[in-house]
Amino acid sequence: MNILGIETSCDETAAAVFSDSQGILSNIVLSQDEIHAPYGGIVPELASRHHILSVTYIVDESLRRAEKKIEEIDVFAVTQGPGLIGSLLVGLNFAKGLAYYFNKPLVPVDHLEAHTSSVLLENQNINYPALALLVSGGHTSLFLQEKPLESRIIAKTRDDAAGEALDKIAKFLELGYPGGPIIDRLAQKGNPGSFHFSLPQMTDGSLDYSFSGFKTAALQYIKQHGITRDHPQLNDFLASFEQAIIRSLLSILAKSVKTYRPGSLILCGGVARNKKLRKAFKDYANTVSIKSYIPSPEFCTDNAAMVAAAAWEQVKNKGLSRISLGLNAYPRKPL
């Protein structure tokens, strides 16, 4: 079975071809970073308009690299939400059109389930239940997974997502967009012990994350020390800020591990590309002797291979149904 995945939930136009016997055959991602960089963040209308311009070419390219004709695709899969509504509608309607024309099933995929399924592209024998930490620009959530698509949320952010906090501080310091990879690179050269950030304490005993306190503390340090992009302590400051986020992510993970005693630990989402987070996550998993899984970097940030992987799980669990013409996009997760 060949699955064509399409992803346009945010500012990446992506398509991938997955075969149940050979795994991922192509994974094409066109980033709009350069389009949004002058604004320091995503401009939703521009994102939708660029998806419309690129989606045909990206799908063609994914088929070409996979050496498949579109007639050889058995199932179309597409991100249904959450995400930017205009962006989602472009991919969803394009996929609907393909499924309709070729009379093939269309599998709608939840973006968060796509991220947590990204780990399945490279690992088949994960020991469940697993704790899956999804850290991206839009989400910071910890899921307890009984099996791949059966998740219960254990902790989530009450304010900013971790990637959003990194992007905002980078924007404030005029370092460029997106800020996460820039901070990753600069922080390598800094001393993470230079600036102190206190971990937030939830008074109601919940496991939730909060990153807005770090952001406020960071803005205070910036003001007090006159930190700019040319400041001699810029890298130290960024390394300390990054370290605070990593400590917070891992401290809640550690509490959850004690409560839920999972068989595996999974890290996914765009921020899972961060080198220090990858290392800290693996080191922590080693100290508690639990096997850990982190997808290769290209499967962490938004991509369509993970959409196809989640669709394949759905097909295995529930079988195939015909295209539903009533399928619509959702900007936030339905309650």
Ligand code: KG4
């Ligand atoms: O998963 P993703 O592509 O999109 C969302 O679903 O949000 O994640 C994008 C986020 C952005 O905040 C970006 O700054 C962050 O992932 N990111 C990183 C790195 N690469 C991307 N953050 C830290 N270090 C990186 N190397």
Ligand code: ZN
């Ligand atoms: Zn994402």
